[in-house]
Amino acid sequence: MESIIKNIIDRYKRIRSMRQLKQVYGGNYAFVGIGDHSINNLYPVLNYLHVPLKYICCKSxxxxxxxxxxxPNVCATISLADILHDDDIKGVFVSASPQSHFAIASEVIKSGKALFIEKPPCQSEDELLQLISMRKEANFPQVTVGLQKRNAPVIRILKKKLQKCRGNMSYNLKYLTGAYPEGDALLDLFIHPLDYVTFLFGKAEVKFAEWVKHHTLMLVLKHEKATGILELSTGYSWHDAKxxxxxxxxxxxxxxxxxxxxIYKDKQTMFMGVPLEKVYPLKMVEVHLFDRNDFVPTIHNNQIVTQGYFDTIKGFVDAVEKRKTSSEQSLEAIIDTYKLIESIRSIQNKK
Structure with a gap:
């Protein structure tokens, strides 16, 4: 019996290994940017997926x-034009400085090549609409925006669960980091929670917005069936970011x-408006819908997966190679996110 079980286990491991080795893509790709974020979060996914990089483009x-x-197998260059004129290149990954993204994205889209553009893809709603127009003129090449938290397992699971909920709902969100002197916190950092609440609850109207000491943004947002209170701040600590x-x-x-x-928690039963939990003890039911396992060091428990990087990059390459397509991280899909950011900016400017 033990030998049978061992053979089954060995066979399962062999099949799993063979499946991973067969994960090969046919096209060649280029990467613009080689900063700390790219090296730690994006390049490892490309390596794991065996995505062939032909070029890495940098400024220096x-x-x-x-x-x-x-x-060793990559050609380093400072010329984006060389990449865009190479017919072997199917897609281009861009993760450079946020201020440069719009100009680089414009050139890649005009060339007709597929584009993966890290957030933010541009600095304003007007620039976003320009990119959408360019994509139309270039016959709609694949464009994926790296707002990867849409692909985080917890967000995917939560969206499915919320779609089954009836009636109005409310939410409270905290996004707390340390100081961010190197850029625009609203567009570079806070775009993440603003994007996934738009993804989860739909288009948002700003009911209240106020900055506290230039580092904390307090918001009240109204969606069609939800109202949210958000604290978005760079006034805390990177060592204890939440x-x-x-x-x-x-x-x-x-x-x-x-x-x-x-985690999902059932609400306690009420009788004629009286919460029964105040009358006698009731067992609280908790359902753990997702938990990252810190003990087992597999790819699925890696933060590259739980933060959404893995599925976002894989989804882009699969779309380029015509294996699977998705429009949830297209330029058009984030219009409402940029409208929300513009609304916050307009309120800020009035004050």
Missing amino acids: KDKIPLIEAAY ESMTVNTSNGIFEMNQMDSL
Whole structure:
């Protein structure tokens, strides 16, 4: 019996290994940018998926020999034009400075090549609409925006659960980090929670917005069937950064913590408006819809997956290779996100 079980286990491991080795893509790709974020979060996914990189583009000539030493099969260059004129390149990944994204994205889209553009893809709603227009003129090449939290498992699960909930709901969201002197916190950081509440609850109207000491943004947002209170801040600490959300529905409460866990709690029974839990003890029922396992070091428990990077990049390459398509992270899909950001900016400017 033991030998039978061992053979089954060995066969399962062999099949799993073979499946991973067969994960091969046919096209060649280029990457624009080789900063800390790209090296830690994006390049590892490309390596795991065996996505063939032909070029890495950077700004400094001094980096070229270093890049080619670190990536022996890659051609390092400072010329985006060389990449766009190479017919072998099917898609281009762009993760450079946020201020440069619009200009680079414009050139890639006009070339007709597929584009993966890190957030933010541009600086304003007007620039976003320009990119959409360029894509139409270029015969609709694949464009994926790297707002990866839409692909985080907790967000995917929560969206499916909320679609089954009836009536109005409310939520409370906290996104708390340390200081961010190097850029625009609203567009570079807060775009993440603003995007996924738009993804979860739909178009949002700003009912209240106020900055506290230029580092904390307090918001009240009204969606069609939800109202949210948000605290978005760079006034805390990077060593203890927090991202959490509680959603109160008619049936129960969802609690999300750090993209690592999602818990559902049933609401207690009431009799004639009286909560029975105040009369006698009732057992609280909790359902763990998702928990990242910190003990088992597999790909599915890696934060690259739980934060959504893995599925976002894989979805882009699959779409380029005509394996699977999705429009949930297209330029058109984030119009409401940019409208929300513009509304917050307009209120801020009036004050």
